[in-house]
Amino acid sequence: MKKSISLTLKVWRQAGSTEKGSFETYAVKDISTDMSFLEMLDVLNEDLTREGKPPIAFDHDCREGICGMCGAVVNGRPHGPEKGTTLCQLHMRHFSDNDELVIEPWRSRAFPVVKDLVVDRSPLERIIIAGGYISVNTGSAPEANSLPVPQEAAEKAMDAAACIGCGACVAACPNGSAMLFTSAKISHLALLPQGRPEAARRAIGMVQEMDRLGFGNCSNITECQVECPKEVSISNIARLNREFMKAWLAADEK
């Protein structure tokens, strides 16, 4: 098996949010197949720096697939072609020698490009601010057995809470909808007793904020769930719909 590969990259370069961007072509050689995708970009950036050219800007932090900072669309697939993988955990062994890769930022009206592959995902934060929390007085931790949680509910809540807020669902959705993200955040609280008191206000608040920010609307196309690096399920979207209906039709919330 060949241990290193050479690639042709077409990378979106854009100097700033108001600047016009375009694709630049780069040849990268002798990339170890043990490298991650981001390490491959690091190698290219070192070359660019040596040549006195501006390196490619891309977001990253943990490089362990848990922080949600990284992400780009590689040959039309958010976080690249591997299932359940963030870009930082995508390894170059999944590519072949002489592959041509087109690398673009998330495309969404709500996520303006900051620079090159970096987009502003603070709209996801705004959705959280609109209700993705519980209000409790801090103090000593309560007795654990005073709030029984069925194992199944805990599992489903954990599956929803696996969302790292990377925005791949928005990038993957043909409608640019943020429903998978919002539904994961609504679900992981709605499934637990601590989340119930504010469930109605949360469902209405978060959906209204999501609408206001200019995301598209869900058409149940399910591209989000297949591209989600944490494999968050669209069953959460159905739960969001139920929580939203309950909130408007049954609760006093307006």
Added chain:
Amino acid sequence: MAWVLKFFVSSVGRKLLMAGTGLCFVLFLTTHLAGNLLLYRGGDVFNAYAARLHSLGPLLTIFELGLLALALVHVVFGLWLFYENDRARPVKYAVKKSGGGQTWGSATMPYTGVLMLAFVIYHLIRFHFVDKTNIPIYEIVKAAFQNSFEVALYVAAMGVVALHVSHGFWSAFQTLGAHHTKYTPIIKAAGLIFSMVVGIGFGFIPIYMRLL
């Protein structure tokens, strides 16, 4: 009352309207198909069915106006959603590949929708707002389908309907919050079977009438 409006202009509220009106059309398609299958039993039976239907008088008018209202809601809200969805990605991808989530049906909903709207208008002009005083409806239908172009048009239109409903059926349940490990596969299968029954059921009528 402002909350009612706020509910139905929210993204999820509008989707609920699409789902509710869409499922009403599914019921309509079922009854419409059941009636049209009587065409296979010849002119007398079909004309008698049409006469019985029209003897409902004002009740039939109420149903027709109801269908019109449902259609207006479904089309206006569908186009509104489509417009917003298109605007949500002003800069398109240079390369976009499906990860395997979308189907032909789900990827083409607004387009099949608009084609159906055009077809429904044509269909109504052809068979509904037509002078039936001197010729019975069976003869009108039969005459229309002597034209091969007309037959091809109808068969194609039914393919479009089947495509729309192949996604719409399941999607409506998901929008209404019905997602379940046991029932969702059944709902999806039922949607595919229903869309095939509709496509083949309606689609064969013009071919049969042509060959008659």
